[in-house]
Amino acid sequence: MPTEEQVLPETLQELNKPECHDEEYDMVYHKPHTMVDVHMHYCPGCAHSLVHKLIMEVVEEMDIQEQTIGVAPVGCSVFAYDYMDIDMQEAAHGRACAVATGIKRLMPEKYVFTYQGDGDLAAIGIGETLHAINRGENILIVFMNNAVYGMTSGQMAPTTLPGMHTTTSPDGRDVSYYGAPIKVSELMAQLPGAIYVTRQAVNSANGVRRTKKALQNAFKYQQLKKGTCLVEIIGNCPSNWKMTPLEASKFIDEEMVKTFPLGDIKVPKAAETNNA
């Protein structure tokens, strides 16, 4: 119950009213103008909102809003087009890379990216993903890996860690029954069509900076027309991991990176990137 000192705000607007006023401060940071100014549906501590913002920051900084077309997946980020202020298409579950192929082949000068979770990309859509990369489609694939199906509330994903508890692996993922988690980036990096493959995490300030750098690289490499860029991002899912946001961040450092080590897996040759 609220005490006299702790009066609850009456409306959502009041709750969200910023406590500081622009006129009293020099603004050193703002939300990118390439984002739609609405409330997000993502859970507290979720990585999606952060990565949406990073992508849109890159689009703003490169001044390519008019040249960028995104493809949203089915999963928690199915509503990505509600937040990113660019032209977007919502693909059927797993088919984002095929949809992106259709867009990019017809408009080779545009920047095209897909935004996909681990269920969308690594389970139902791994065929479309593999073939798009093998063709060297000049697209960016942003692969959000949180080792769990988020939108359907916490089922096992192809990337679920061994022994990890989910609603469909209640006793922990049994590798002898379901196999080991798929290391998508390592797998796809084998294909000649992939020019840039990297795995980052957004559970720390440094990780966020490195992820943004990876996204910047990947957008720039599209200009090379040499192949596909795959940026895998290990994301927090506190809600379905049944953890606090802090515990979730720790889980990435202590558990996720054992299976999914961070860093560049494949980078373009220096000669190729000179013109980018």
Next chain:
Amino acid sequence: MAEYKLMKGNEALAEAAIQAGCDAYFGYPITPQSEVLEYLAREMPKYDRIVMQAESEVASINMVYGAAGAGFRTMTTSSSPGISLMQEGISYMAGAELPCLIVNVNRAGPGLGTIQPGQGDYFQSVKGGGHGDYKLIVLAPASVQEMADMVFLGFDLADKYRNPVLMLSDGAIGQMMEKVQFKPYDRPVVDKSSWATTGKPKTRKRNYITSLFIQPERMEEHNLKLEEKFKLIRENEVRFEEINTADAEYLFVAYGLSARICQKAMDIAREKGIRIGLFRPITLYPYPYARLNELASQVRMMLSVELNSGQMVEDVRLAVNGKVPVEFYGKMGGMMPTPEDIVHHLETLIQFHHAN
């Protein structure tokens, strides 16, 4: 006058796609329609258009989705099992109101079936093969010429209504050679700038293509909007052909290849003194219910002839609404009735219903 060429149905279709300004074709090989991909793989690059052999029919239809969503004139073709694989994508395209042309060169099923012609995909085509409330405009060619003509018509209708159009051909029409003529084509100007995802300039709101409306109120609103469109299509786009119906006492109802066979059967029956006509639906959706209902007041019996176990006959019965007997005759498995078979069946039915 444009000159006549001798072409396979599948090749005429492919050539028509080029002449209709198809920007992109995505497909996957399957008998009996692989000639389309082969023809376009050879010819499309000459026009600087996109042709791609996808990794599956699932990928094909989703590539079509992407290109159509960006505002381009796009097509895919396949045969029955491949069309089944595309149903998810077709439902999404109808939901997202994306225009495209899909061609099914129907073979006999179910399952892997056989590569011989069939009409077993009638239900899938006109009743909604994918999930949810949607309709495709369904065109049924009965000749190589129509396989070409319906490409132009199909693209135009797709653009006009922002809806996928399905051409339901079959293995015989696709494979046989006939004379075909490509007439000059006047492409209607269609402005897609209000929805196509070509990149958002500062001057307009973002365009996004989706079939997702998570709030039931918004979903219902979208459903009702689609229904309005389908109503408009039913009012404006019904097409059919009638032969010898003026004095007809009996009526064959058949589409596509079956209609071709019935034409010969009609000639034989007329020589025997049976006054029979042929009614050929050209659009299977919208279906020509009204005209068939009118004809039911004139004829004594209708016989639906199909290369399946009796699918379109249900629509004929809906149209006739019990006014006269509606019978069915068909062959399955890629087998085809001879005109004599059909006439024999007709005579038996006349004997049964009206011998006096």
